[in-house]
Amino acid sequence: MDSEPLFKPLTRDALTQRIARILTDAIVSGKLKPGDRVAESVIARDLGVSRAPVREAGRLLESAGLLVSKANRGFFVRTIDADDLDSLYELRLCIEREAAARTVREGRVAQIRDRLLDQIKEMVVMSEDNQLIHQIGGDLQFHRLIVETSGNLRFLAVFDKLASEIQACTALIERVFDEPGKVARNHALIVEALDSGDEDAARAAMDYHIGVAREAVVGHFRKLEGAADNAL
Known part of the structure; x- marks a missing residue:
């Protein structure tokens, strides 16, 4: 047989x-x-x-x-322009800052703390080995874990719908910043804020984290668009 x-x-x-x-x-x-x-x-x-x-x-x-x-x-x-990128980061910020605060408020940080730290370690190793695709996936999983743990299913549904665009933005961040592992290590500031038990600290950490990326990537695109306009 x-x-x-x-x-x-x-x-x-x-x-x-x-x-x-x-x-x-x-x-x-x-x-x-x-x-x-x-x-x-x-x-x-x-x-x-x-x-x-x-x-x-x-x-x-x-x-x-x-x-x-x-x-x-x-x-x-799809051709992404600076205004479109800026809108995406603004939407991400609205969702993730409140997801972080809600995770603190609901007392759920302990459920995911070790997993978040493990995710950071993996991202750092992958950045050192130049494994960009896997690092992007790890970054997305880190942020998704916080959104999921917040317990707001609407937040999670929007986050998942934007997942591919968020991945593309993460790839852009890695090309804009000089240090490949810098973005990965900066996630530790989010974990510290979550551990503080302070909702406002959690919001501020996410504001800073996503805000730095937003400023760098959108600013980079605006320069490229300006150079293209001047060349016409």
Whole structure:
């Protein structure tokens, strides 16, 4: 009798998700740059799959805000401008500062303290090994853990909807700052504020953390846009 297969065949949904993950990694790592065309035929050929799951993955990333579709031309990596980035950081700040305060108020910090510290250690190691993609995932998990622990399901739903855009922004931060591990280590200030038991301190720590990133990344984009305008 034939033995049972070790792995079950991938369903269309699973294949689509895997392709979407591959494309997301390419975008946040800079392999696919803003404005680049995402050619279904080329990607399907490179991955050894049909065009259908590639097209479905493209639609998923369009709904996530990473791709845009143009009639009769296909998908393109979304071009992010400074105002759009600033709006995203403002929304993140509204959610995460109150999630941090709520986590303190509900007495839930102890539930996640060790996991947050472990996440920071992993991010520092990955930054030293130049594992950008994994560091971005670790950063996202750190912030998501606080939002989830706050107990506000609306906060979490919005955070998850923005996850891909947040990942892209994290990649931009790593390219703007000179020290790859600086962003990872700065997360420790958030944990210290949560440990203080002071809601205002938790808000202030998140204001600072996201505010520094917002100023650096948005400022960087405004300079690029200014240079492009002057070149016209």
